[in-house]
Amino acid sequence: MTKAQVPDCGRGIRFAPISQRAAKDWVTVTHRHLPAPVGDLYRVALEVHGRLVAVGVAGRPCRMLQDGRTAELTRVASAAPVAVNACSRLYGALRRAGQCMGYLRFVTYTLPSEPGTSLRAAGFHFDGLTDGGEWSRPSRPRAAAVQPGPKCRWIFPGRDSGLWDDLKPGRPAARLVQQGTPR
Numbered sequence: 001m002t003k004a005q006v007p008d009c010g011r012g013i014r015f016a017p018i019s020q021r022a023a024k025d026w027v028t029v030t031h032r033h034l035p036a037p038v039g040d041l042y043r044v045a046l047e048v049h050g051r052l053v054a055v056g057v058a059g060r061p062c063r064m065l066q067d068g069r070t071a072e073l074t075r076v077a078s079a080a081p082v083a084v085n086a087c088s089r090l091y092g093a094l095r096r097a098g099q100c101m102g103y104l105r106f107v108t109y110t111l112p113s114e115p116g117t118s119l120r121a122a123g124f125h126f127d128g129l130t131d132g133g134e135w136s137r138p139s140r141p142r143a144a145a146v147q148p149g150p151k152c153r154w155i156f157p158g159r160d161s162g163l164w165d166d167l168k169p170g171r172p173a174a175r176l177v178q179q180g181t182p183r
Contacts, residue, residue, distance in 0.1 A: 009089065011048075011084075012048055012049040013046065013047070013048050013084060013089070014046070014047050015044055015045070015046060015047075015093050016044075016045045016046070016047050016052075017044075017045065018043055018044070018045035018052075018055060020039075020040060020043065022045075023036070023040070023043040023045070023055045023057055024036035024037075026045075026052065026055045026077060027055060027057065027075050027077045030055070030078070030079050031075060031077040032077075033111070033146075033147065034075065034146055034147065035146065036057075036075065037057055037059050037074045037075055039059060039060075040057045040058060040059045040074065041058050041059050041060065041071055041098075042057075042058050042094075042097060042098070042101070043055060043056065043057045043058065044056045044090060044093045044094055044097060046078075046080065046084075046086050046089055046090055046093075048080060048084060053078065053079055053080035053084065053086060054076070054077065054078035054079065054080050054084075054086035054087070054089075054090055055075070055076075055077055055078075055090070056073065056075070056076045056077075056090030056091065056093065056094045057073070057074050057075040057076075057094075058071045058072065058073050058074065058094050058097075058098055058106075059071070059072055059074040060072065061107055064167075065105070065107060065167065069102065069103055069105060070103065070104070070105040070106070070107065071094075071098045071103045071105075071106055072106070072107050072109075073091060073094050073095075073106060073107075073108035074108075076090050076091060076094075076118075078090070085118070085121070087118035088117075088118040088119075088121040088122050091108070091118055091119055091121075091122035091124065092121075092122040092123070094106075095122065095123070095156055104163055105155070105156070105157070105163050105164065106124070106155065106156040107153065107154070107155050107156075108153075108154050109130065109151035109152065109153055109154070110151065110152045110154065111147065111151065111152070112129065112149075112150060112151070112152055114152070116152060116154060119154045122156075123156055123157075124154040124155065124156045125154065125155055125156065125157075125159065126152065126153075127153040127154060127155045127159070127164075127167075128152075128153060129150045129151070129152055129153070130150055130151045130152075130153055131150060132148055132149040132150040132151060133145075133148055155167075
């Protein structure tokens with residue numbers, strides 16, 4: 001496929017494949033507060049006029065959601081200008097790519113200080129606040145979490161789809177509004 005045949009999202013913006021190593025390197029340098037994930041299921045890059053500006057990575061969800069049909073969007077890292085809407089584009093592209101591979105449900109997490117605007121634009125629904133915490137126990141020690149505090153959980157499709165009936169909801173939204181987190 002020549003460069004002229006690569007589908008264009010407008011204004012010279014294109015999705016592109018990216019290797020796991022290149023995606024990890026990009027996330028390590030670009031992500032605001034987390035290191036690159038150890039592994040992944042698939043990943044997507046975003047280019048503007050042929051220059052890499054953002055990367056999104058999807059991986060396996062927490063143990064309770066590992067049903068073979070659920071993917072977690074683990075990282076989105078962007079150095080693109082705001083007008084490109086890179087994060088929204090990548091969340092949508094990761095979801096669509098996953099759906100093409102047979103995934104039915106998608107989950108991702110943000111810090112309570114992050115508004116979730118890009119996730120809403122990509123069709124995700126705010127699902128409440130997780131409790132956070134560490135996985136380490138005396139019987140099975142683990143490395144300390146980079147961000148062990150509560151997180152905002154976002155899901156696609158929404159709860160009304162019936163696909164999340166086995167997932168315990170996060171804390172009620174009414175409690176979250178008092179803390180200034182997304183609703």
